[in-house]
Amino acid sequence: MAWIAENRRDPQVKTSDTPYLTDALKAVLRDRYFPRYPTKRAVLLPALHLIQHTYDWIPTQALQEVAEFLEIAPAEALDTATFYEEYWLKPKGKYLIGVCRSLACELCQSAKLTDTVRRKLGIEVGQTTTDGRFTLIEMECLGSCGSAPVALTNEVLQENLTPEKLEKLIDSLPADPHDFKDPGITWPEDDKH
Numbered sequence: 001m002a003w004i005a006e007n008r009r010d011p012q013v014k015t016s017d018t019p020y021l022t023d024a025l026k027a028v029l030r031d032r033y034f035p036r037y038p039t040k041r042a043v044l045l046p047a048l049h050l051i052q053h054t055y056d057w058i059p060t061q062a063l064q065e066v067a068e069f070l071e072i073a074p075a076e077a078l079d080t081a082t083f084y085e086e087y088w089l090k091p092k093g094k095y096l097i098g099v100c101r102s103l104a105c106e107l108c109q110s111a112k113l114t115d116t117v118r119r120k121l122g123i124e125v126g127q128t129t130t131d132g133r134f135t136l137i138e139m140e141c142l143g144s145c146g147s148a149p150v151a152l153t154n155e156v157l158q159e160n161l162t163p164e165k166l167e168k169l170i171d172s173l174p175a176d177p178h179d180f181k182d183p184g185i186t187w188p189e190d191d192k193h
């Protein structure tokens with residue numbers, strides 16, 4: 001049988017002429033974060049956060065641009081981005097619904113919450129609805145075992161959930177998450193990135 005050689009040398013990444021790390025984002029990193037960290041390399045996590053906050057995920061091209069800007073190897077940016085599960089390397093829905101599946105929540109029927117979302121939105125764990133609005137994931141302990149079962153909708157903790165409460169919550173979410181105001185949280189202007 002003949003060997004089939006796979007080409008892993010030539011880049012297979014689709015790139016766009018428009019950079020993800022725009023001049024405006026570079027200015028944020030340069031002016032806001034570089035003074036706070038001892039080296040450019042140390043700004044990698046904030047830079048990845050900034051990209052994800054801006055685009056909702058981190059495209060491969062953006063990883064390359066960040067690496068170049070911070071003068072590190074692209075592999076180092078990729079290693080870091082793949083180490084933390086909070087970074088999304090593929091597009092996700094506007095709303096990320098993360099149901100806690102750890103022990104306290106599991107004992108309080110968190111599986112029913114996951115099933116509710118599955119059934120209501122027609123997706124499995126790890127999938128995104130075809131309209132790009134919702135992604136469903138399961139998460140480990142969110143540190144709120146006393147109010148189990150819990151879930152996150154984007155970054156908002158939803159406590160003491162029941163399948164009915166979760167369904168109502170999903171129905172009440174606005175089309176654009178930026179229109180969602182959590183009454184419990186106010187972000188100072190300076191900390192939006």
Ligand code: FES
Nearest residue numbers: 100102105142144
């Ligand atoms: S087990 Fe769900 S918050 Fe701790």
